[in-house]
Amino acid sequence: MASDPQSAANQRIVEDLVSRLRRRQVVGSRATALETLLVLRQVVSKARFSNIDQLVNVIRSVGRRLVEAQPKEHSVGNTVRKVLHHIREEYHTASEPPAIETSFSIAKFVLQGQPRRQTTIPRSETRVPLKENDPDDPDSFARVLKPVLMEAIQDVFDELETVYDNISKNAKDHIHSDEIILTLGMSTTVQSFLKAAAHYRNYTVIVAETAPSYGGREMAKSLSSAGISTFLVPDSSIYALMSRVNKVILGAHAILANGGMFATSGSLLAATAARSYSTPVVVCAGQFKLTPLWNLYHEYGALDFGDPSAVLGFEEGDLVDKVDVVNPYYDYVQPELLDVFITNYGDHPPSSIYRLLKETYDDEDNEL
Template sequence: MSKGTNDLVDDLVAKLKRRQLVGSSTVAQATLKLLIVVISKNNWSKPNELLNLVKSVGQKLIEANPTELAVGNIVRRVLHVIREEYREAEAEKDANLNEFQPAPLTTSSSMYNLLGETGSASKDNVHYPSSLRSNIIQEIREIKDDLENIYDQIKNQASLHIHSNEIIMTIGRSKTVEEFLKMAASKRKFQVLVAESAPSYSGQEMALELSKAGIETTVIPDSAVFAVMSRVNKVILGTHAVLANGGLIAISGSHMMASAAKHHSIPVVVCTGLYKLSPLYPYDEDSFNVSMNPDSILGFEEGDLIEKVTVTNPYYDYVSPTLVDLFLTNQGGHPPSYLYRLIIENYDPNDQTFDLSTMAETLPKKQRA
């Protein structure tokens, strides 16, 4: 990797480690921008070289902040694009070879072709098209465009899911949910209850933005969620990440709200872009969490008490897929049971991990260097 791109990688790694970049959308766009530069500015000519390059960069970024799952999602999405482009180039190369090879006249000659005994030398002399680099970059830029338009694609579905005079409940502040509700308010009149999400109190910021848009909004303490849930028509949640089983990594308090909704048979809708969908499974739910400074819960002025208790301040909750009814994504609405199909469409099974030692085994024989 060239020195210039290596410096850019180190800069993004430092920002992730220091949490100067937070939030799935911000992190995803920064990762994609970096990968475009890495692919365009470095020399590579073979599939293994490019895949190893992207995986090595991805591994550094993921290790810098493992809880930002959007980094790994974007890297896997780019790897999937690279593999697809190479498959198309390989098919085009085979088609060109077949034009210059006579059709097999006997069963034996056909078998020789199948085993690769004939035509192997001519295949070695055929190179991938010079446009391959630009094709890969163009496909990645389309992913970048999708990221920039993600809010528009989700909020345009608002009028189908929110109806007049409904009472909607949400928690904390999610940009996706905020845009979704604002779009719905342009066509419907409804009321929103926002749980404040202590100790960050991001729900108060959300309520302020919604009220500025003319939406009747009420802030409630987290402790009142269950008490008022029976009056609610629908719960709409944002999320930090969606795991392969349909579970959520969402702001603390989301599990409590989803459980209360389940008890009262209230539908729970999650607004999220597909870039948050991760192929990882929650074998250890705590590994995806972040512990914040406990000072906001128990201040240092409580000196005598601090020495007698241990205080943890988790930032995220794990929400089981059994508590979610519908995912609204930039590709429409999907139940949790359908997410496995989206994972297959967006990620390659060989990219679950970033172990470079096994990379050579993940490519078809014709693509190995």
């Protein structure tokens, strides 16, 4: 167990992030994932434990606290699950003799022939025996394991830092010259993907403005400044324009266990219109958005709503009293409306998401 000063320090770090999550001072999947990872790194570095179960319990308790603070930011829980998976993996590697890897991984299979450059320092082959619950030296277990765990957490951090580049590196294979691409809202992942493709292809992008947030305006301005032919259109024009569109490219807030996703409000409209014209729908999202959860709310959206006054202002006094105004942040898009997910570890159809979840997280962490 942690000593009092260390426990208090960890508590302050966790509560600071809890407060910012509740106040929505940290928003967005990648931003919340990075903040969560920074907190977990400090917690692990300061924690005292004499066996692996104690460490896992510490991480899980911190994870529960953060998830309860903002359950709608799914990447918080995903990051905790990823770190727990790496902790167990490193523990088993350190406590067992080296063996030839024979497990099959979809991500590795997709990347065959495209070996990724090793960006981390090779770990030492020298093994120090792990001794749990040592009565003579209770800190020996943590002292031996912590350096390896910090390297594993750094690997996750590096993955988050380079997620946009890794998704965008194959953009030219998905976008062809003279195509018309439709997207909506402001997604940094999609923005990076489209800008990367523009180095090799000349194409046109139609951006739906995504009222009432109007994030599409920022996206259109960014793409236009990069020299991409861009048109900003109202959301009501999506269906009318779909017959001219070659491909729909969307971002995701969270990728669910069944291959569906939560995405910016309006994504369901675009995906449904695309299906009626047999237009492929491509989703660009980092693998850290994989969530071992299901849509438990209703068939068309997530239980996350914005300020209704953005849709119907209080100046419409007579009307406000007579209607209920709903301003959802996200749509739930069913897997049958999607064609492929482009992640930082390759391209995957919605039907393979369950397998990726099995590889990325441990089953016991589905519920933190």
